[in-house]
Amino acid sequence: VKNAGKNSFGFYSPHMSEARRERLSLENDLQLAIERREFVLHYQPQFSQRSGQMIGMEALLRWQHPRLGLLAPGGFIALAEETGLICRISDWVLQEGCRQLALWHADGHRHLRLALNLSARDFERKDLLERVVAAPARHGIGCDRLEIEITESLLLDDAEDVIATVRQLRQHGVRVAIDDFGMRYSSLNYLRRFPVSSIKIDQSFVRDLGRDQGAASIIHAIVGIAEGFGLHLIAEGVESEEQARRLADLGCEDMQGYYFGRPLPADEVLEWATP
Numbered sequence: 001v002k003n004a005g006k007n008s009f010g011f012y013s014p015h016m017s018e019a020r021r022e023r024l025s026l027e028n029d030l031q032l033a034i035e036r037r038e039f040v041l042h043y044q045p046q047f048s049q050r051s052g053q054m055i056g057m058e059a060l061l062r063w064q065h066p067r068l069g070l071l072a073p074g075g076f077i078a079l080a081e082e083t084g085l086i087c088r089i090s091d092w093v094l095q096e097g098c099r100q101l102a103l104w105h106a107d108g109h110r111h112l113r114l115a116l117n118l119s120a121r122d123f124e125r126k127d128l129l130e131r132v133v134a135a136p137a138r139h140g141i142g143c144d145r146l147e148i149e150i151t152e153s154l155l156l157d158d159a160e161d162v163i164a165t166v167r168q169l170r171q172h173g174v175r176v177a178i179d180d181f182g183m184r185y186s187s188l189n190y191l192r193r194f195p196v197s198s199i200k201i202d203q204s205f206v207r208d209l210g211r212d213q214g215a216a217s218i219i220h221a222i223v224g225i226a227e228g229f230g231l232h233l234i235a236e237g238v239e240s241e242e243q244a245r246r247l248a249d250l251g252c253e254d255m256q257g258y259y260f261g262r263p264l265p266a267d268e269v270l271e272w273a274t275p
């Protein structure tokens with residue numbers, strides 16, 4: 001086995017071939033998951049500290065796998081991206097999320113926004129704009145109630161197409177947020193080229209708040225960036241009252257995290273939060 005080249009391990013190791021079989025079977029299951037109605041969205045509320053109001057929900061995908069149980073996205077999103085299945089999944093997320101948001105709106109929660117996550121692969125589609133814009137329209141929701149979360153890495157590719165798509169989404173009123181902001185890249189230059197509307201402070205900074213001064217300094221800097229660029233700012237991964245207070249002191253008013261509420265199925269998430 002040793003030194004026999006890159007692929008040989010997979011042929012000879014029972015462990016690797018087991019892993020490969022697992023992957024293949026998961027890929028097959030993933031192909032069928034949409035028609036079998038195995039995906040579910042959980043929703044996590046986003047709060048405004050200042051008003052005490054719930055301002056929106058982030059839709060987080062779950063897969064009710066027939067054998068493996070409820071899977072978090074960490075267990076299958078990468079595979080969905082590699083196989084390209086993610087685009088069909090994203091279509092489903094858009095439809096299902098907007099359908100649910102329409103129900104909440106009809107229930108009197110008219111101010112609620114829906115945030116959902118798209119992958120870089122979604123931006124390779126020529127028809128992404130049409131698909132995103134059509135989803136809220138189909139359910140009688142304004143485009144301005146929808147927020148697309150994308151990661152910094154997509155923006156760093158600096159592809160003209162991606163810039164154009166983000167700009168067109170914004171022109172239709174769709175909000176675009178940079179997820180996990182501050183995590184990977186030291187260059188902020190892309191902010192000048194991308195007309196995004198929000199940034200989401202990565203949860204690692206929130207976690208380290210109170211533990212090291214560096215995290216507070218970075219959040220302080222991000223607050224300044226958001227102000228300078230006129231961007232909405234929200235922090236995620238807020239787990240304690242102390243973190244919420246420190247964030248507010250630093251000037252970050254909007255928050256999401258276990259302290260305010262865990263991601264839950266639609267019928268449970270609004271139970272404790274009345275309009």
Ligand code: C2E
Pocket residue numbers: 044059060061072073074077086093116117118119149179180203236237238239256257258259263
């Ligand atoms: P993300 O977009 O950064 O989502 C935040 C993750 O942190 C979620 O994990 C959420 O459940 C978790 N979280 C929320 N509050 C807290 C907190 O207070 N403390 C801690 N420790 N964690 C918290 P989840 O649901 O497992 O999702 C993981 C990632 O999967 C997401 O990260 C997102 O990148 C991706 N994802 C989720 N849904 C979708 C989807 O529909 N499409 C795509 N393409 N990706 C998705």
Ligand code: CA
Pocket residue numbers: 058117149179
């Ligand atoms: Ca997100």
Ligand code: CA
Pocket residue numbers: 179180200202203236
């Ligand atoms: Ca995030």
Ligand code: CA
Pocket residue numbers: 180
């Ligand atoms: Ca993340």
